[in-house]
Amino acid sequence: MKQPAEAVIALEGISKSFGKVHANKEIRLTIRKGTVKALLGENGAGKSTLMSILAGRLQPDAGRIVVDGKAMRFGSAKDAIEAGIGMVYQHFKLVESMTVAENVFLGQEGGQILKPRVMEATVKELALSHRLDIDPAARVADLSMGEKQRVEILKLLQRKSRILIFDEPTAVLTPQEGEQLFKALVHMAEQGKSIVFISHKLGEVMRVADEVAILRKGEIIEEKCISDVTSQDELARMMVGKETFLEVVKHKVEEGAVVLDVRDLAGNGLKGVSLDVKRGEILGIVGVAGNGQKPLVETICGLQAPEKGAITILGKTWKSFFSRRKTRETLSYIPEDRIGLATCPSMNLSDNFLLTTRKGFRRGPWLRRKRVERESQNVVDRFSVLPGHLSSQARHLSGGNLQKLVLGREFFRNPGLIVAEQPTQGLDIATAKLIWDHLVSARDNAGILLVTGDLNEAFALADRVAVMFEGAIVDVFDVADTEKRERVGLMMAGAA
Template identity: 60%
Template sequence: MTECEKNAPLPLVRLAGIGRSFGRVRANHDISLDIHAGRIMALLGENGAGKSTLMRILAGRLQPDTGHIVIDGRRTVLSTARTAIDAGIGMVYQHFTLVEAMTVAENVFLGQEGGFWLHPRQMRDKVAALAEIYQLAVDPSRRISTLSMGERQRVEILKLLLRQSRVLILDEPTAVLTPLETEQLFKAMRRMAGQGKAVVFISHKLSEVMAVADDIAILRKGEIVDTMPVADVASVGELARRMVGREVLLQIEKNPVPCGERVLKIRDLCSKALKAIDLELFQGEILGIVGVAGNGQKALAEIICGLLAPEAGEVEIMGREWGCFFARCRTETPLGYIPEDRLGIATCPDLDLRDNFLLTTRYGFCRGPWLLGKAAEGKARETLKIFQVRPANIFALARQLSGGNLQKMVLGREFYRQPRLIVAEQPTQGLDVAATEAVWRHLLEARTRAGILLITGDLNEALALSDRIAVMFGGRIMDVFEASDTHKVDRIGMLMAGISSAA
């Protein structure tokens, strides 16, 4: 041991030789990692690299097959989530675990010892004081059902802070946040680190990692392949290359495609969330819908895809009126939908990947009352291979996949159908840079036969892929313009804030 190693500060948590397998799938193998107090560690890796599995082990949700965990220099067994919490370790998952009918304060105190006997006002005051310390603005008296995704995330973090967690694990925390909410979260993370807490930050957004992390650990195929201070990384490009093992630029050539027939026409569409929407979409183009989350984008997608009925106005899909299109919509519909909620709407978590593949493709494998199971299995395997889904086992359950791999399965299923209209909500959310690059290429290729409505919170993605851009605010379309119109592009931020381009 060198003199520097002898004098190095003792890590708050040390993972030593951690291994975990699920059947024949090796998620983690011989992982050793130090997590230090007062620092933010970014944990990076491609989809399925084993990041979430490793952190679930640290959070007591899973048990390692091999290896052990050392906390404060003492070997510790984290047999349950409760023992991990008692040891000062807490995790905020991608899918929040809040009770929607309860208030913020009630959720924060739920499960806390002594919380049952506190007066509601005392709970609200304590949560408000905690939120003020970390500047995690949220009203303690509001019900969870009324909160945005960013506000719900703050509630999850407040739950951990009230438990005095010393290690906070945040799994893809910015995936559902606006740019302003992301910056607020980063400020809170820096305050936590400044108070001696250790923060572990799982993310695919490499520019954010460079902006907020102190240290970086990279997993590849279940093994740690690199650890470094962020100061030793020269650029986002270098970080992507270290993570993927090759150059990834996220700069793809967008060749012009001739416009074909109109696949979507919307005139004066109104609903509870939408006000006088006018839009047209043609085969051969990508129309990007951008705006702060909660400004009507979801309602627009759900009406187009038949999940909600329009209250007023006209919606025409492939030349047919909305009601007529969905009344006669049988067998292979020419409309493809990639929903933001991949677990709740896009898939059935307890079905295997073959059956999830068949959710929207089954009519192509039917002969009378019979399902051609072998043919479906073959196409499902082929799709998983093309979209690099891991594990590529068609009999794995959907809930066993990482979020990014589940997203790739949904994308593969919908692209396999070759629809003429594609509605894609946040199609690269939770995907690593290599998978994002592949999805971008698939979207650009698909527009040769389809019109694509791209709803995304990633402005860079919208600008890279879209032929035209529409900005939404307060349920209205503020403006629609060519993506090549640099003057209008420069004003997107103002349009997203509700300031008219004519102002």
């Protein structure tokens, strides 16, 4: 029987509270040499807090961190890095105007001034030894998202990090880049590095992890070797404490009239985009972040005017639609930025409900407050928004509950067209499944434009898929076209 690898990090009794909220409670967790440990949990389970403590960004209220058998206290991220712990965040911290090699060496203390050729040779050797394909002389601004992520990893490796923490690392990657990352993680583990892998994508966990630890309500409730986990459904059950079926059941809906027609849309980063959405269907837009999805959505939803081309929404021209926009039976927008654009953090739930529905509750200059409270409470109850108090401020809701509030508010408007932008990004599987079910049901009365970076989500929900690259539509195909589905990763990288 294979002996377990030696422990390099032990978290012993880690607790952390923010006011009355107990983010972490008496957590005990061991990270072993040469293993990939996945950390799973619903939104608000305490994953980010725990990893911020391990990375030195937060200090625990109680408990200790033991590194190589020695108790240590990290007062800053610098202390953690010196102990060999580094974290690769979702949002990269790179200087775009500098080269790869310059970024890798940037901020290092105690070293001599190195010539560019020396730095590039050092980085090239480091990249080759860890199977991280990169040109050390390339300017960071010219790199893909996957290449930028490799630079972040190389920065940590150059600082001799032995424990690397990855927070949702595939969120901005193409499938090919994700596969390259998985191979690099496995190779680093084989070289003795310890990897902590945070992801909501259960297939990724099954693919790359050796061990999995489940956080629920701030506590570690289960740990397993991945070889003892039978399926993604089992992982989902462990996370939420009940049976969760990941499959989306799509009832048949007859296609209706065209509710969105975009023709030769150009400018604002777009290059001749044409597409249409019919009532009763979901059109999925996929692509690596930054390839035109944002300006397309903002133009369709009225946040910026089209420079060239034409848009027809629910039978009206773009200008006519937004000059006299109705409160109900209209366009509903579920933005990616749920805390900044979709809601106002300092306002309570009923006032956030009014942000896009206010006109429907006015009687002359007066607001019908009792009806507002009744309808907003119905939305909170129907969409299981917790805590369900209308007086709660939006800032106190988890990401998942905030998204359910936004979804409920926009569905209340009985829209004919729904634009959903990254609707489940960063959400746990139970909340994501609820949102998927609501979007599928909404096809009865609406056409849906779904913008997502998650191919599994696109293929599960959409009837057709459009691939974007550098501001243009590469292809549009039926989701049942298996040949096109196999090539979608290449399309996302620009292959026609």
